[in-house]
Amino acid sequence: MAATEPRIPYPDPAEFDGMRRTSAESRLNVERMFAHIPPGLFEGYGAYASAVMRNPALDPVLRELAILRVGQLANCAYEVYQHEAFARHIGVSEALIAAAANGAEDPALDARQRAVIAFTDDLVLRIRPSDAVLAEARRQLSIGELFSVLLTVGQYMTVCRILETTGVPIEGDDSIVKGKLGGLRAEMSAAG
Numbered sequence: 001m002a003a004t005e006p007r008i009p010y011p012d013p014a015e016f017d018g019m020r021r022t023s024a025e026s027r028l029n030v031e032r033m034f035a036h037i038p039p040g041l042f043e044g045y046g047a048y049a050s051a052v053m054r055n056p057a058l059d060p061v062l063r064e065l066a067i068l069r070v071g072q073l074a075n076c077a078y079e080v081y082q083h084e085a086f087a088r089h090i091g092v093s094e095a096l097i098a099a100a101a102n103g104a105e106d107p108a109l110d111a112r113q114r115a116v117i118a119f120t121d122d123l124v125l126r127i128r129p130s131d132a133v134l135a136e137a138r139r140q141l142s143i144g145e146l147f148s149v150l151l152t153v154g155q156y157m158t159v160c161r162i163l164e165t166t167g168v169p170i171e172g173d174d175s176i177v178k179g180k181l182g183g184l185r186a187e188m189s190a191a192g
Contacts, residue, residue, distance in 0.1 A: 007167030011035045019046070029168045030078065030159070036166075052155045058148035060090050062116050066149050067156045068100035069120040074160035081170050115140035116149055123153045 010032045013024035020042055024035035037045055055063070064087040071079035080101075087097050096113070099106035104118040119137040122129035129137070137146055162168075 004169050004172075005167075006033065006169060007165070008033070008036070019043070027171070027173075029171055030082070030163060033162065033166050033168050049155060049159075052152050055148050055152075057142075057144040058152065059145075061087075061092055061096065062113065062145070062149065063152055064090065064092055065096065065100050065113055066116050066120045066152050068097065069103075069117050070124060070153055070156040071160060072101050073121065073124045074157070074164065076160035076163050078163045078168050078170050079156065079160050112140045119146075119149055120153050123150065124157060 006029070010029075011024050013021050013035070016024055016035060020035045020037075020039070023031045023042075026032050034042070034045075052063075064083060067083045068080060068087065070076075071083060084097055088094075093108075095108040099108040099113070100117065104114045104121065106117075109117060115133075115137045118133050119129055122133045137149070141149065
């Protein structure tokens with residue numbers, strides 16, 4: 001198996017119709033692989049993933065820090081690569097992108113960002129955050145923001161597990177990612 005081939009083959013778009021066919025025909029490898037998600041789950045999972053990315057209750061920078069941290073902790077190169085590109089696209093600094101890899105003690109993080117990184121660490125590594133980490137997250141975030149981080153982390157833990165299980169390779173063509181990001185950013189602006 002070549003390094004550019006996934007561990008589980010992509011589905012044949014001819015097997016599907018509607019949104020699953022669109023997914024199977026995507027230029028983004030993750031979307032191609034997601035076409036394997038069975039009907040019913042596919043639509044529900046897609047709605048959940050879309051809601052996480054368009055959630056107005058959570059600052060996009062905090063969301064991307066949580067996603068990048070999940071990718072780092074999961075050793076999921078695909079997720080980190082894609083969301084570093086997205087973070088840059090929405091204006092996240094290189095220092096903050098590096099901080100997501102370095103952890104909560106990175107001096108580039110402000111108190112809210114530090115709380116999100118520490119909360120993410122505990123969610124991923126311990127499942128139940130420590131009392132101290134939860135208390136600091138509650139000091140720094142509204143309840144809506146805290147639940148938004150919790151749901152974002154859960155969503156991207158799932159994504160990383162799918163990516164790593166299936167062995168989805170990075171596309172290697174930044175124009176694919178940038179094209180998709182431009183469309184998502186336009187959708188987010190229109191919705192906001």
